[in-house]
Amino acid sequence: MKKIIVILIGIVSLHANAQQDAQSSMYFFNPLNYNPAYAGSRGSLNFTGVHRSQWVGWEGAPNTQFLSIHAPIAQKHIGIGASMSYDRIGSRSAYSAMANFAYHLQLNSKDLRLSFGASAGVNGNQYDFNGLIVTDPSDPAYLNANRSTASQFGAGIYLNGKKGYLGFSVPKLMQRSIDDNTGESIIQRHYYLATGYVFPLSSVVDLKPSLLAKYTANAPFTIDVNLSAHLYNILWIGGLYRYNESLGFNTSYQINDRLMLGYAYDYPINKLNWRNWGSHEVVLSIDIKAKNNAFISPRYF
Numbered sequence: 001m002k003k004i005i006v007i008l009i010g011i012v013s014l015h016a017n018a019q020q021d022a023q024s025s026m027y028f029f030n031p032l033n034y035n036p037a038y039a040g041s042r043g044s045l046n047f048t049g050v051h052r053s054q055w056v057g058w059e060g061a062p063n064t065q066f067l068s069i070h071a072p073i074a075q076k077h078i079g080i081g082a083s084m085s086y087d088r089i090g091s092r093s094a095y096s097a098m099a100n101f102a103y104h105l106q107l108n109s110k111d112l113r114l115s116f117g118a119s120a121g122v123n124g125n126q127y128d129f130n131g132l133i134v135t136d137p138s139d140p141a142y143l144n145a146n147r148s149t150a151s152q153f154g155a156g157i158y159l160n161g162k163k164g165y166l167g168f169s170v171p172k173l174m175q176r177s178i179d180d181n182t183g184e185s186i187i188q189r190h191y192y193l194a195t196g197y198v199f200p201l202s203s204v205v206d207l208k209p210s211l212l213a214k215y216t217a218n219a220p221f222t223i224d225v226n227l228s229a230h231l232y233n234i235l236w237i238g239g240l241y242r243y244n245e246s247l248g249f250n251t252s253y254q255i256n257d258r259l260m261l262g263y264a265y266d267y268p269i270n271k272l273n274w275r276n277w278g279s280h281e282v283v284l285s286i287d288i289k290a291k292n293n294a295f296i297s298p299r300y301f
Helices: 002-011
Strands: 045-053 063-073 078-089 092-106 113-127 147-160 164-170 190-197 205-216 222-231 235-242 246-254 259-268 279-288
Touching (some): 235 259, 246 279
Antiparallel strands (some): 045 063, 113 147, 190 205, 235 246, 246 259, 259 279
8 A cells, every 4th residue: 555655746746847736626615715705605604614534435535624704895886715735645745724805896786796706825834754664765756854934925816696606716826836945846827718508497496507628838728517406495405527538416404594504425436446435525514694694695605
């Protein structure tokens, strides 16, 4: 199993220049993780937590947690929030902590808003090879194992109404070195395009397709496509296809006006399906609204 650890480390090693942001199959429930313009869009004080265990069964496989907190202020024209993540894969761990600000502009239509967002915070990386069997202690990757922290900034734009949304964002504007010793590993810019729409099929069923496209230099272009049915505004059942990578399903239940619990499972359809049991993800979302809050934001957005 130690070979698997080495393979995983190789994917995001000190010399990696590929996809670096941790992925999430339930991206539509936590847009603040990749777009600061979403801050305050729900019209409530919202807490969203996500836990993802990827490629279960592999020693050293990715394990990720996300936490987002945001709310509207100034008569809902401004949104503020914070988003945090922690991702561990093999002997490497990474974290981020970002403060988010958004300005919401009401367009001619009462239901349509255009939001501009910005974020600022820190990204950090740490490498700990003490748990590995090292055959060559003089290897630079082993000698240069370290901890690094750097400032980071992001920006995004978000257009949303009662039935749909469209957003574009760059959550990491600064290309920073991950390794303070060699400077050869760089945090690349990640570009996100997200969109979704609601098609009412009946008084109790809504069909909700969504798409998240991600581009990073020196990495394959990635698209997540999700198609879900929303029943009685309570139960969510959907399927996910991640281009050339995995298939999965997701479900959520609106326990009450404040609390939502969701689960997702996806299984790799590429060469990574060797001896693993797929990926599991759990999301918990809490909304706290003021008594005089008349703005209703669809759970989907």
